[in-house]
Amino acid sequence: MIEFDHVSKYFQGEAAVKDLSLTIREGEFTVLIGTSGSGKSTTLKMINRLVEHDEGRIRFAGEEIRNFDAKALRRRMGYAIQSIGLFPHWNVAQNIATVPQLLKWPKARIEARIDELLDLLGLEAAQFRERYPHQLSGGQQQRVGVARALAADPEVLLMDEPFGALDPVTRAALQQEIVRIHNLLGRTIVLVTHDIEEALRLADRIVLMDGGQIIQQGTPLELLTNPANDFARDFFGRSELGVRLLSLRQVVNSLRVDEHIEGEPIKADLSLREALSLFVDRQCQQLPVVDEKGVPCGVLHFSDLVRGEHATNR
Ligand SMILES: Nc1ncnc2c1ncn2[C@@H]1O[C@H](COP(=O)(O)OP(=O)(O)O)[C@@H](O)[C@H]1O
Ligand SMILES: [Mg+2]
Structure with missing residues (x-):
């Protein structure tokens, strides 16, 4: 163009x-x-x-x-x-x-x-x-x-x-x-x-x-x-690189689809950075995830999010 x-x-x-x-x-x-x-x-x-x-x-x-x-x-x-x-x-x-x-x-x-x-x-x-x-x-x-x-x-x-x-x-x-x-x-x-x-x-x-x-x-x-x-x-910026990367990835990419837990769910299309703040707010290790129709579709683990950050920070 x-x-x-x-x-x-x-x-x-x-x-x-x-x-x-x-x-x-x-x-x-x-x-x-x-x-x-x-x-x-x-x-x-x-x-x-x-x-x-x-x-x-x-x-x-x-x-x-x-x-x-x-x-x-x-x-x-x-x-x-x-x-x-x-x-x-x-x-x-x-x-x-x-x-x-x-x-x-x-x-x-x-x-x-x-x-x-x-x-x-x-x-x-x-x-x-x-x-x-x-x-x-x-x-x-x-x-x-x-x-x-x-x-x-x-x-x-x-x-x-x-x-x-x-x-x-x-x-x-x-x-x-x-x-x-x-x-x-x-x-x-x-x-x-x-x-x-x-x-x-x-x-x-x-x-x-x-x-x-x-x-x-x-x-x-x-x-x-x-x-x-x-x-x-x-x-x-080196220091914030991990956090910035999180803003580019969605919950759906780090989901464990075969798991189910109770609790207030988060949406699968949230960025991992938004999910990170929710983990911090709610002081929890796992969050249930729902798709755009509100149907449960898996669980996001805090550890997976952190691991992802390490993997991409190599
Ligand atoms: N009309 C102009 N006359 C003289 N120098 C200019 C003019 N417009 C831009 N420059 C110079 O060109 C360079 C690039 O400017 P600019 O494209 O506005 O940069 P940016 O938008 O990235 O801040 C700068 O050094 C600026 O001072
Ligand atoms: Mg300018």
């Missing part, structure tokens, strides 16, 4: 992005992660030509992006940023309608789309449509920002630290929304973050950047279990 082929970008003679090659497949959730100044935002902005690259080629759907009209290209790609960038003198409905209006959608279709998106992002349409940005909380503004990026049903969604300014609870809720939207619509998403937990939670593929270059790319599990070098290992 998006292909970088030996791409470089210079600012005042300094490379912000150096000889970067990267393939982003259709329907994939890619997260660009790295320290501040590593070239993440520049990489993202080159995709919709907010920044023009100096060397190499970038292709979108097989065609070089230089061949597109920049405005037309941008309308096919939703873009959401941390500072939100809502127009302060426009209400929520008008903000969301920006791109559909540019595309000259019929009025009725735009109105229906606004309601649909507010619903998708958990904002009551009747209550929020007419509000102005200053009448919204930070989290609500972020939601409207994401709704606006999604408005014209873009083929690609580009997001630059879209949840950066939020408190942890609102951030987790919005992350869940994005995962749901991704699963529902199967859109290609590229998200920039410096937050490791966020990357692990959201990504199909993680691209770790440093100094304008890609250090490593792969699935979250690959980056955690098989870091390419010391930088990658340090970035994802």
Whole structure:
């Protein structure tokens, strides 16, 4: 869907992005992660030509992006940023309608789309449509920002630290929304973050950047279990590695299916990390597990969880 082929970008003679090659497949959730100044935002902005690259080629759907009209290209790609960038003198409905209006959608279709998106992002349409940005909380503004990026049903969604300014609870809720939207619509998403937990939670593929270059790319599990070098290992943190791995595995993977015990059950699709907290809360060694229909399907042993951690920490 998006292909970088030996791409470089210079600012005042300094490379912000150096000889970067990267393939982003259709329907994939890619997260660009790295320290501040590593070239993440520049990489993202080159995709919709907010920044023009100096060397190499970038292709979108097989065609070089230089061949597109920049405005037309941008309308096919939703873009959401941390500072939100809502127009302060426009209400929520008008903000969301920006791109559909540019595309000259019929009025009725735009109105229906606004309601649909507010619903998708958990904002009551009747209550929020007419509000102005200053009448919204930070989290609500972020939601409207994401709704606006999604408005014209873009083929690609580009997001630059879209949840950066939020408190942890609102951030987790919005992350869940994005995962749901991704699963529902199967859109290609590229998200920039410096937050490791966020990357692990959201990504199909993680691209770790440093100094304008890609250090490593792969699935979250690959980056955690098989870091390419010391930088990658340090970035994802040695000490918490076991716990982070637990967040990628589900109860269902460590289950003893032939056992049964009494007690308040946990769900099989919980992450092992969530299960770990439940063990700690309940001060127990074993937990009964039920499937999505609530039918008992086995027992999770604390010792298995710890053993799994040792096995993967080798
Ligand atoms: N418009 C610009 N003018 C000059 N330098 C820039 C500009 N945008 C980014 N840079 C520089 O390019 C490097 C990469 O920046 P950026 O892509 O924003 O990093 P990140 O998003 O990973 O924090 C930094 O050194 C930054 O100072
Ligand atoms: Mg940035």
